[in-house]
Amino acid sequence: MSTKLISENKAFGGYHRRYSHSSKVLNCAMTFAVFIPGNTTEANAYPALYWLSGLTCTDENFMQKSGAMNVAQQLGIILIAADTSPRGENIPDDPEKAYDFGLGAGFYVNATQDPWQQNYQMYDYIVHELPKVIAELNLPIQANKVSIAGHSMGGHGALVIAMRNSKKYKSVSAFSPICNPCASAWGKKAFTNYLGNNTDTWKQYDTCELIANNLAAKLPVLIDQGDKDEFFPKQLNTETLNEIAQANNYPLTINMHSGYDHSYYFIASFIKQHLQFHWQFLQ
Amino acid sequence: MSTKLISENKAFGGYHRRYSHSSKVLNCAMTFAVFIPGNTTEANAYPALYWLSGLTCTDENFMQKSGAMNVAQQLGIILIAADTSPRGENIPDDPEKAYDFGLGAGFYVNATQDPWQQNYQMYDYIVHELPKVIAELNLPIQANKVSIAGHSMGGHGALVIAMRNSKKYKSVSAFSPICNPCASAWGKKAFTNYLGNNTDTWKQYDTCELIANNLAAKLPVLIDQGDKDEFFPKQLNTETLNEIAQANNYPLTINMHSGYDHSYYFIASFIKQHLQFHWQFLQ
Numbered sequence: 001m002s003t004k005l006i007s008e009n010k011a012f013g014g015y016h017r018r019y020s021h022s023s024k025v026l027n028c029a030m031t032f033a034v035f036i037p038g039n040t041t042e043a044n045a046y047p048a049l050y051w052l053s054g055l056t057c058t059d060e061n062f063m064q065k066s067g068a069m070n071v072a073q074q075l076g077i078i079l080i081a082a083d084t085s086p087r088g089e090n091i092p093d094d095p096e097k098a099y100d101f102g103l104g105a106g107f108y109v110n111a112t113q114d115p116w117q118q119n120y121q122m123y124d125y126i127v128h129e130l131p132k133v134i135a136e137l138n139l140p141i142q143a144n145k146v147s148i149a150g151h152s153m154g155g156h157g158a159l160v161i162a163m164r165n166s167k168k169y170k171s172v173s174a175f176s177p178i179c180n181p182c183a184s185a186w187g188k189k190a191f192t193n194y195l196g197n198n199t200d201t202w203k204q205y206d207t208c209e210l211i212a213n214n215l216a217a218k219l220p221v222l223i224d225q226g227d228k229d230e231f232f233p234k235q236l237n238t239e240t241l242n243e244i245a246q247a248n249n250y251p252l253t254i255n256m257h258s259g260y261d262h263s264y265y266f267i268a269s270f271i272k273q274h275l276q277f278h279w280q281f282l283q
Numbered sequence: 284m285s286t287k288l289i290s291e292n293k294a295f296g297g298y299h300r301r302y303s304h305s306s307k308v309l310n311c312a313m314t315f316a317v318f319i320p321g322n323t324t325e326a327n328a329y330p331a332l333y334w335l336s337g338l339t340c341t342d343e344n345f346m347q348k349s350g351a352m353n354v355a356q357q358l359g360i361i362l363i364a365a366d367t368s369p370r371g372e373n374i375p376d377d378p379e380k381a382y383d384f385g386l387g388a389g390f391y392v393n394a395t396q397d398p399w400q401q402n403y404q405m406y407d408y409i410v411h412e413l414p415k416v417i418a419e420l421n422l423p424i425q426a427n428k429v430s431i432a433g434h435s436m437g438g439h440g441a442l443v444i445a446m447r448n449s450k451k452y453k454s455v456s457a458f459s460p461i462c463n464p465c466a467s468a469w470g471k472k473a474f475t476n477y478l479g480n481n482t483d484t485w486k487q488y489d490t491c492e493l494i495a496n497n498l499a500a501k502l503p504v505l506i507d508q509g510d511k512d513e514f515f516p517k518q519l520n521t522e523t524l525n526e527i528a529q530a531n532n533y534p535l536t537i538n539m540h541s542g543y544d545h546s547y548y549f550i551a552s553f554i555k556q557h558l559q560f561h562w563q564f565l566q
Contacts, residue, residue, distance in 0.1 A: 009544055009546050009548040009549075010509070010511070010542040010543045010544065010548070010549070010552070011548035011549075011551065011552055012551070012552045013552070016548055064347070064348050064547065065347050065348060067350045067353060067551070069548075069551075070350060070551070070552075226293070228293070259293040260293045261292055261293065263292050264347065265292040265293065265294035265299055265352075266292075266293070266294075268294065268295070268350070268352075268353065269293075269294055269295045269296070269353075
């Protein structure tokens with residue numbers, strides 16, 4: 001793998017860097033971003049937080065809009081922001097170019113259906129390939145101190161990935177996650193296309209199903225949700241998750257916020273609390 | 284004037300609102316954004332800070348990327364972000380659609396040349412019309428407690444407008460401003476088109492010329508500049524401003540920052556200091 005630095009911006013005393021690399025898992029060139037706190041030496045390594053974005057996003061939205069770098073510099077956390085799907089002219093996309101499927105909408109699954117399975121392997125990309133690519137950069141990361149977070153589709157991805165790989169992640173948090181994609185219009189469209197009609201194959205990518213079927217490892221979970229979110233509750237099913245977690249004695253925190261919507265203005269308003277949450281478990 | 288609320292997002296406990304209105308000065312519909320701190324009552328009015336953006340920007344860049352709302356909520360400051368030019372299908376644009384002239388590049392001047400003078404009156408729009416539109420919204424603003432700031436082309440605009448209208452503004456600050464547009468390629472192109480070939484008419488819109496000709500009223504001025512800015516020093520002429528200010532005993536502070544570039548990552552890194560700077564003079 002040859003990973004190339006494509007840009008660097010000094011920010012808050014640290015560095016925001018974007019890299020491109022050739023992904024074997026996704027069969028295409030991919031871009032990701034990293035924030036490295038300033039005043040870093042090799043002897044001074046930091047824990048890392050992966051960020052998974054929502055529909056239509058790239059690695060850029062979180063770094064530009066969330067305000068997370070400011071807090072990450074203060075706490076000493078490396079941020080890693082991934083893209084949301086394979087990319088490129090040769091990558092199959094929704095025939096109608098809808099925003100909720102195909103490019104920008106990988107849903108963090110391993111597709112099993114044609115033509116998607118050649119590229120849409122975002123679960124393996126996030127869990128296995130990207131951490132190896134990051135490791136090869138020799139950033140000052142404490143390799144065993146990693147957490148994961150995300151927004152909307154990326155909140156879904158973070159929850160599923162963390163609950164299925166709890167040895168890899170110390171904690172997980174999500175803003176406005178798609179909690180029960182098997183029951184939402186977004187999820188049904190994506191899973192039917194990527195995974196086929198057998199809905200049993202969908203459950204491994206559904207936070208509610210993982211908890212209900214006792215397949216979700218326990219780790220610290222923080223969820224924040226606005227009650228003026230234009231996709232709440234229909235696409236997100238936050239209440240279903242709350243009920244299933246209670247019924248199965250699965251501990252998690254869901255904070256409802258009056259007046260907040262689905263936008264990055266909501267994320268920016270509470271990102272500090274999320275980074276502080278992860279920080280507790282990354283010591 | 285009928286001003287319409289087109290969106291509202293709760294952010295940091297306050298509200299980010301976008302409005303559209305019909306501008307008489309610019310002969311077109313315009314959009315602007317306001318941040319109003321939370322827990323506001325009519326008896327609890329706040330000072331206001333205008334923000335003027337740089338080339339290619341709209342009202343959105345600052346609100347989404349600067350992190351300013353977070354600080355404005357903490358200090359209790361209303362933010363007002365304007366667009367950077369007249370807008371619409373009927374508005375004349377650079378024939379080559381260049382980023383540095385025409386749409387998105389009004390340079391905060393009153394154009395005197397055809398076809399620009401029908402719409403490109405951004406100086407009057409910012410100084411006179413927009414404050415009237417804001418006043419009619421009955422926001423909890425302390426009308427006599429107003430400052431102004433901006434970035435790049437908007438830093439130029441903020442400096443020129445404040446130095447020529449010091450009774451309207453308590454203080455001015457700029458990130459990476461175009462300090463001497465009469466001497467920069469950006470400024471020469473814009474001023475030739477908007478103002479014509481008589482360079483004497485340009486000087487009223489040039490910070491260095493205003494100070495050199497004793498036409499700049501004294502008020503608190505803060506400027507921040509990164510030394511890895513891709514437009515520094517050629518388009519920005521920061522050192523010329525520094526020399527002219529010293530030669531004319533015009534007090535201002537220019538902070539140079541090692542490693543920072545021209546992007547919003549630089550603005551976000553120091554926006555807190557700028558709001559705190561203005562806050563001192565808005566009490």
